[in-house]
Amino acid sequence: MTFKNVAHLFRIAAAFAIGFTIFLVVRSLLVPKSFGQYGHYRGAALNEIASRPVSYAGHEVCETCHADVLDVKKQGRHARVACESCHGPLAAHTQDPASVVPAKLDTAKLCVRCHEANHSKPMDFPQVHSAEHSAGLPCNTCHQPHSPRIEAEAKTK
């Protein structure tokens, strides 16, 4: 077998080889290292998403310092309501308790978010018509928000 008159085939082969090499180089530059690590996506994205900052610290963190509140709360109907459910996101406060101080809450507005009467709410959930019940007075005039049941009322029931 001779290679006479086949130089054009070598030229095509060379052009193809160069093109393919360029493709491989460009591809290796463009495709992120972690692509395909776990599947058809960028594996590093998992870490990037997981490392976003947290706003809500979680009630366990609150309880490490505010054990006194926990003791009150444990006794009452709000035992399972997390601190940040009313007080808002306070991860910043856990990082720097001195300078980030949670705002005082207005119970006249806060409590009705859950407890204003509404036909769509489950029947067994405690609800009031706030206008009739307290005429706009803050709820903590009578109730202690961390353990809201009033003693006298509790005894008669």
Add this chain to the structure above:
Amino acid sequence: MNLTRRQLLILLPAAAAAWEHVMAGTPENAPNYKSAEHWWGMLVDITKCIGCGSCVRACQLENHVPDGYFRTWVERYVVQDWGFERVHVDSPDGGKNGFPDLGGDAKSFFVPKLCNHCADSPCTQVCPVGATFVSPDGVVLVDPKYCLGCRYCVQACPYGCRFINPGTNTVDKCNLCYHRITKDLTTACCEVCPTGARQLADLKDPADPVHEFLKTHSVQVLKPHLATGAKAFYNGLDGSVR
């Protein structure tokens, strides 16, 4: 290379162990978290939801969701006793500030909605670039650096859980607070839910109370006929809910 049968039998378990390690992956910032040990979902108890909107507010604060867009929202259904096709559904501002009392005596209840984190999710299948995917621990995530904003997945999601974030022009959705659950915290919505209507569930953790709940209750997923492998389980789901 010539392998004897003995060598192959020794090599195979080693290779399997190595592959397991590759599949597991360990996020650097959460050294104790192994994604292969978890399979996340959520339990939503409609009988406990009071429509206070705490979850919606917490989600927006935790995940910086722009106003008017929702990764989770609460719907109110009002159903005449037999008219499953004639339901009235409202969700004013996603239920963020609660719901006005409608009065009347029709059956009415709240349904919190979020990404169902489907195991066989339609949305991840249509992504042309691999920007959305089911993570090894069963969370449907979006890689904002890879997303083109083509909106295929927005159309593919049968639950309407995806939107284009106007700030980034990429797709945004509930990621089950992946930055929290990988740090041993619950999601923001589950953290603040005052009645325990929402609970994060780790289906691979045998100690998770979700298993006991699923065994003892009539639990349903949304649109089960679509076979999406949805992992948001609803207790007390009415037939009228879509």
